[in-house]
Amino acid sequence: MDELPALAALAYNQEGAAAHEAISGKEIRGIGDVEETVIEGVSRYSYGGIRVYRIPVESFPNHVTNVYLLVGGEPTLVDVGFNSETGRNDLERGFAVVCQGFGERVSLESVSNVVITHGHGDHFGMLEHPRLKGKRLFMSPPDTEVVREYQTEYQEWKQYVAKLAQEAGCQVDLDQLFGHDRLAFDGSDYQLIEVHDQQEIIGSGTVHHTPGHSPGHICLGCGPFLFLGDHLLSLTTPHQVPKSGWGGAGLRVYLDSLAKVARLGYALGLPAHEEVITSIEHRAKEVALFHQQRLAELHYLCRQEKSLYELTRDYYARHPELIQASSIDELVAGDFVLALEEIKAHVEYLLDEGRLLMVGGESGVPRYRSR
Numbered sequence: 001m002d003e004l005p006a007l008a009a010l011a012y013n014q015e016g017a018a019a020h021e022a023i024s025g026k027e028i029r030g031i032g033d034v035e036e037t038v039i040e041g042v043s044r045y046s047y048g049g050i051r052v053y054r055i056p057v058e059s060f061p062n063h064v065t066n067v068y069l070l071v072g073g074e075p076t077l078v079d080v081g082f083n084s085e086t087g088r089n090d091l092e093r094g095f096a097v098v099c100q101g102f103g104e105r106v107s108l109e110s111v112s113n114v115v116i117t118h119g120h121g122d123h124f125g126m127l128e129h130p131r132l133k134g135k136r137l138f139m140s141p142p143d144t145e146v147v148r149e150y151q152t153e154y155q156e157w158k159q160y161v162a163k164l165a166q167e168a169g170c171q172v173d174l175d176q177l178f179g180h181d182r183l184a185f186d187g188s189d190y191q192l193i194e195v196h197d198q199q200e201i202i203g204s205g206t207v208h209h210t211p212g213h214s215p216g217h218i219c220l221g222c223g224p225f226l227f228l229g230d231h232l233l234s235l236t237t238p239h240q241v242p243k244s245g246w247g248g249a250g251l252r253v254y255l256d257s258l259a260k261v262a263r264l265g266y267a268l269g270l271p272a273h274e275e276v277i278t279s280i281e282h283r284a285k286e287v288a289l290f291h292q293q294r295l296a297e298l299h300y301l302c303r304q305e306k307s308l309y310e311l312t313r314d315y316y317a318r319h320p321e322l323i324q325a326s327s328i329d330e331l332v333a334g335d336f337v338l339a340l341e342e343i344k345a346h347v348e349y350l351l352d353e354g355r356l357l358m359v360g361g362e363s364g365v366p367r368y369r370s371r
Contacts, residue, residue: 033047033224033267034046034047034224034267034268035047037102039097039101039102040097040101041056041094041097042054042055042056042094042097042098042101042102044102045225045268045270045276047223047224047225048223049072050070050072050204050222050223050225051070051071051072051104052068052069052070052071052222052225052270053068053069053070053071053094053098053102053104054066054067054068054270054276055067055068055069055090055091055094055095055097055098056090056094057080057081057087057090057091057094057126058081058084058086058087058090059081059082059084059087059121059122059125060082060084060122063122064273065079065080065081065082065087065122065123065272065273066079066270066271066272066273066274067079067080067081067091067094067126068227068270069094069095069098069106069111070202070205070222071104071106072204073202073203073204074112074113074202074203075106075110075111075112075113076111076112076113076114076115076202076205077111077113077114077115077132078115078117078220078227078270079115079116079117079123079124079227079229079272080114080116080123080124080125080126080127080129080132081122081123081125081126082121082122082125082126083125083126083127083128083129083183083184087125087126088126088129091108091126091129092108095107095108108129108131108132109131111132111135112135112136112202113135113136113137113138113201113202114127114132114135114136114137114138114190115138115139115201115202115205115218115220115227116137116138116139116143116147117217117218117219117220117227117228117229117230117231117272118140118143118213118214118216118217118218118229118230119139119143119144119145119146119147119214119216120214120230121178121180121183123229123230123272124146124147125180125183127147127183127185127189127190128183128184128185133185133189133190134189134190134191135190135191136190136191136193137190137191137192137193138193138195138201138202138207139192139193139194139195139216139218140194140195140196140207140209140216140217140218141194141196141216142211142214142215142216142248143214143215143216143217144187144192144194144216147185147186147187147190147192148186148187148192149186150182150183150186151181151182154180154181155181158174158177160245161174161177161337162174164242164245164337164340164341164344165337165340166365167308167365167366168307168308168309168312168340168344168365169307169308169309169310169363169365170309170340172333172336172337173333174333176332176333176334177333177334177337178334195207195218196209197209201220202222204222204223205220205221205222206220206221206222207219207220208220208221208226208260208261208264209257210229210231210257210260210261211248211249211253211254211257212231212238212240212249212250212251212253212254212255212256212257212258213229213230213231213238213239213240213241213249213254214241214246214249215246215247215248215249216248217229217230217231217257219231219261221264221266224266224267224268225266225267225268225270226261226264226266226268226269226270226280227270228261228269228270228271228272228277228280229271229272230271230272230273231257231258231261231271232258232261232269232271232277232280232283232284232287233271233273233274233277234269234271234274234275234276234277234283235274235275236273236274237287237290237291238254238287239338239341239342240254240291240341240342240345240346241341241345242341242344242345242348243345243348244344244348245341245344249345250345250348250349251291251345251346251348251349252349252352255288255291258284258287258288259284259288261280261284262280262281262284262285263281264280266280269283291346294315294346295346295349295350295355297315297318298311298315298343298346298347298350299350299355299356299370300370301314301315302350302356302368302369302370303369303370304369305359305367305368305369306367306368306369307365307366307367307368308340308343308344308347308366308368309340311343311347311368312328312339312340312342312343313327313328313329315343316328316339323335323339347368350368351368354371355370355371356368356369356370356371357369357370357371
């Protein structure tokens with residue numbers, strides 16, 4: 001279900017950061033065949049007849065989604081952002097720059113295809129936009145339910161949060177969570193096409209199933225470009241969801257997908273947030289190393305048995321820079337939930353490896369101890 005995209009400070013965990021390689025002049029350093037041009041905040045990446053426009057869309061305050069417009073064949077959008085007033089204005093302004101600044105003859109109406117990398121609201125919420133409805137919509141099956149049955153999925157997600165808090169031994173005010181229980185579209189508003197690993201779509205694109213951040217997360221390859229969604233970001237590490245919270249997700253699955261992407265050989269990574277990635281393999285190794293370091297630290301902290309809440313509290317007390325607060329108790333409800341999810345995803349991994357034991361606790365709250 002939706003990862004609370006409005007809560008960007010934690011949703012992408014400001015951690016494991018490493019400076020991405022710079023973009024210099026008209027050529028991207030190290031990738032001489034790909035040219036970059038920037039006009040009024042819209043970036044164009046060109047390779048042969050393929051042109052990709054990166055349009056920054058503010059889905060929520062201080063949270064920008066990179067919407068990509070792919071031209072050179074059928075005009076295609078990769079992710080669309082959330083349907084906030086600012087987001088709509090940003091998207092429409094971006095199209096105006098593409099037309100007037102870059103000289104493309106394209107509009108929202110002339111877009112033929114929409115590819116959604118995964119089922120989080122800051123990637124698909126703009127499907128409410130009436131000028132997008134009726135188009136071909138490509139998604140991976142595990143994530144399509146958030147489009148087909150959004151309201152049902154939303155309610156199930158709130159029930160899951162309540163269960164997570166109970167298991168952690170703490171409380172969460174559900175009324176303070178992400179409040180969009182309805183969106184003004186459903187699957188029937190689009191020609192919904194379910195896609196699978198290695199499937200060729202939109203003429204020149206190849207789907208790569210990369211589960212982990214969500215069960216149905218996909219990356220899309222086109223020429224030298226790999227549209228990464230939230231699978232890999234240039235500065236921060238994507239939020240990890242426990243496999244028990246969304247079947248088909250989980251840290252182990254994510255790390256496997258990370259290794260897969262590192263081997264694909266695409267020259268330029270285009271993530272849904274932050275800047276382009278000029279070495280996908282290098283960045284993937286950095287992120288994998290970060291998670292291994294976190295696993296080791298959590299294992300160390302569990303020398304004395306702890307509940308999920310206690311373990312989350314103690315970990316972020318050692319790393320307040322990751323949550324921009326001195327304690328998880330200072331976080332708003334949604335960020336607090338994300339912190340619990342992040343640590344639980346790692347706890348599940350350690351349990352699977354036999355490095356943690358789960359033991360009983362008061363009121364049936366599980367506790368964890370290192371082995």
